Every structure is written in C-alpha cells, then in structure tokens.
Amino acid sequence: MAGTPNRFQLIQQFAVTAAQMQAIETRIFDAGMPVAALMEKVALNITRHLLSILHSEYTSTPVNLIGVLVGPGHNGGDALVVARELLYRGYRVLLYSPFSKHKPLTADHFRYAASLGIEIVEAIAQLADCDLIIDGMFGFGLERPIQGDLAQIVETVNSWWNKPVFSIDIPSGIHTDTGLVLGTAIRATKTFCLGLWKLAFLREEALPWLGTSELIDFDIPVTDIHAVLGVSPDLRRLTPELARSHLPIPLPQNTHKYKQGHLLIIAGSRRYTGAALLSGLGARASGVGMLSIAVPESIKPLLSFPLPEALIIGCPETDNGAIASIADHINLDSYDAIACGPGLTADNVSVIQTVLNSHRPLVLDADGLNLLAKLDPVTTLSNRQAATILTPHRREFKRLFPQLNHESHTSIEGSREAARLTGAVVILKGARTCIATAESVIINPESTPALARGGSGDVLTGLLGGILAIQSRRSQPPELSAQVAVWWHSLAGIVAASDRTELGVDAFTLTQYLNLKQLLSHFPQFTPNGNIPRYNN
C-alpha cells in the first residue's frame, strides 16, 4: 500500500545509544559476519555516498586533494578504507594520524594504505591545503574528553572555516548519547551516520557540530535491531511514514461537518488579537468540521472577517481586555476538543480552572500553560478525566516543572518524566521537538530555525486542536494527533523557508504553507501516481 515504509524508511525511526549500537554490531559479528567484512561494506557505502556528493554539490569548487584524519579505533579503520577507495578513483589523498597505536584492523588498513603509496603526513598543518577533510578520529567509541594535543588538532581543523569537513559516523568529540561536546569537537559540514541514527542526532545541543546529516545504511537485519531495542522501542524518530499513517485522509464518503469534529479555541485578548487569528487559521488548515473561537467581546469583530466559517463567541472581559470568564452559554463538553492559551494573557486563573474541569480532550499552550503553572500542574492534570496535551517551549516547561532537571540535553528525558508525572501528552518544542507520553517519546528530527518566530506556536496549537477534534471522534490516542500536527507544522516551515529563506516565514505566511496536498507531494512514496490514494474505509 502506498506509504508502507520500505526498509530504509523503516530504519529511519530508530535511534540508538553507543551501547545499543555496540550490542547490535556484536550480534552481527557473533552471527558470523567478519568485522573486516563489515568495515569494508560500510566504508564502500560511505565512499559511494561521498562521491555522489562531490559530483553533485562540489562542482564549482572542485575537490582534488583530500586530507583524512585517522583515529585509533574502527572509525579510523573506516576512514582508511575510504581513503584507499578515493585514491583508486584518482583523488590525491593525505593521511594523518596523531596515534602511534591503532586497533589491529585499523593498523592493517594503515599499513596497506602506506603500501599503496598514500602519503602520510606528520603534522595536521600539512593538511591545510586540502580541499576536503574526512574526520575518522572517533566514532561511537569516544570514551573521554578530547584534550591536549588531540584538542589542538581539532581546533586547527575547525579554524579552517571555509574547508568542508565530512565526519564518519559522528563528529569526533561529540558524545554519541548526549550530543554534548567532550572537551572539543569537530564542526562537521556533513556527517555520515552509520547504520542507525545515534541519539546525539536528536539532541539540539549537537546541531552546530553535526552539519547536514545523512544515514548510511549497511543492511543491519531488522531482527537484530528489534532484539536490542525491542519490537516497539520507547524512543523513536518521527518519520513521514509514521505521521502519514495518522493523517485522517481519505475521509469517509458519507461524512458530514459534525462528524469531522468541532473544536473550541479559547484565545486572544485586546493586547494579543493576532494569536486568536493565527490559531484559527491553523485550525482551518486541519480540516476540522466546525470551529468556534471564544475571545474577549471587544475583539470579536476582528476575527469574523478573516475566519468567516468560524463561530466567534464574545466572552466577558476584564478592564485590560482579557477574558474574564467563559461565556455562560458555552457548554465546554459539547465540543470534540478544546485548545486554550494563545494570547490569553496570564491574569485570570479562573478561566483555566473552568477549562480544566471540562471532560474533553484539551490542548494547553502559551498563557494557558503559564496559568496552569500557577496551579499545581501535576496534581491538577493527574486528576483530569480527559486527554490533555501540553505544548511548552523550554522556558514554559521549566516554569511548569521546576522540580525536573533542566540542564541542556535533557529534553527527551524531561518530557517523558513530565508526561509520566501528569498523565498528559507533552510536546516539548524546540529544534528537536519531543512528543512524550508516560510510555514513550517520539522526536521530530526535522525542523527549521525559520519557525523560531512569534506566532508559529499559535499556528501549531490551532492545527493540533483541529486534528485532535477530528481524531477524538475516531477514538484515536491523542499522542498520534500530536505527532501529525508537529510533523505537518514543521514540514510547512521547512518548505516555506526553502521558498522564502529562513527569514521569510512569519506566522501568517506559515499558515499559507499548511496545504497538505502540496506538502505530501514532496514524498513520492505517498502519491506514486500523483493521486491521493483511496483506501476502503
């Protein structure tokens, strides 16, 4: 069926620690695959990928002289095989290894490279004229901070700011699991991650060192992956196939607007009218059947024109133009989902208490979260009888859960702990957004700094609320709606940034890129013949 993941798409959902990668590779070796054979296979795949990049992306700045950094372990071994293959294809190659001892297999490759006449230099400075550097110093075997002479070498390579550096498996110096810099690290232009994505690639702290990353498959049997990670790992990467599988299309032929979900957005204030409009536009894009928006009475007229299909409800307001109370005639339990918070202003806790007392799936964002933080989030949410989705960015997250560890590289663990404590779905937004439940975390590996602008969160809240309203009619778990919305929203940002640069994606423009048909057209696996597939439903 269109959209069913092939092997390469399937393995994209996994992310491993160094120990898990080691365990998977041990299974492969124990089953009989010689280490040398695997290294050869991996390095030949790297070479093929590298050559295709040189031929496609480095035509205007030709690469003829390639410097290869060789470490003491098998990362170095990979690099030596790549060096040999580049020599065979006519490149001039220089080898540099600051180590006198190497693992046996790496030492063999080093000896063979020398026997082929590949030049071995004695100092990193001798690579200064290279057109490209390949970083094979450390892979997932990095055990301790890089210091002393080794650190000097890394700093020298990083000082060649206009020279491309391609790292094998992971930039040397980056911790495979935490993504943190151990001492110092290579700032890679591109990283070829080997076999399975390492956890570091899901840590936003590592992004400045990873460069653009590509996964180099080397046919790890899925049975070995499942044997180490489990058949349903509790940490996965959000893939297009996963997100597509949760999209509520095609619709049933005999549906009607009431079956397509009714969302109530509670948002806006005289000070922040735009937030209510942006979340309304996000909800519109979701395909939700009915949309109601509760706003302070005085700003009601501002929303009716741009959102003619929405029912705009005026609420009593405070002197400074915030919602004083939910209008009496609003029955919160008559909606399929509620989204509360954008532009609300955090003056009036009673509004959030009324909303929390409802029995409907609820998205809390922005000032909805800041108001929740004034209550006891853990107790309040644990007692709530319906699904709750929180959408904090890091600062709101810290305000909500001061008891958790908030040092960098803890988003994955922190979001899962918050979900466990509250029973809510926690979307911890950032360059790598985490979608956590008490049982698992899905991380969105794709995003764009173009989304780091006021209002883009309001759009997500509306989009998410709409999907939640549609899917709650289908009894779909709320975390799946969260996955769809996060993927849809970030993809729209990525496409908008590619059309308009990263500076050109204001929140209103973002809403114009939420067209699902256009977004899905970027994935041939979903629309092989350009038509939306029709399934029996």
Ligand SMILES: NC(=O)C1=CN([C@@H]2O[C@H](COP(=O)(O)OP(=O)(O)OC[C@H]3O[C@@H](n4cnc5c(N)ncnc54)[C@H](O)[C@@H]3O)[C@@H](O)[C@H]2O)[C@H](O)CC1
């Ligand atoms: N497992 C395999 O056969 C394959 C691995 N692949 C590649 O190999 C690396 C992992 O190899 P490994 O030898 O385990 O680790 P490294 O190459 O990263 O080298 C670590 C090596 O260096 C020593 N060391 C660690 N930290 C430091 C430090 N700060 N200063 C000095 N020395 C340090 C440590 O003792 C080790 O000896 C993997 O990333 C792949 O690139 C193949 O791709 C597949 C087969």
Ligand SMILES: [K+]
């Ligand atoms: K490396």
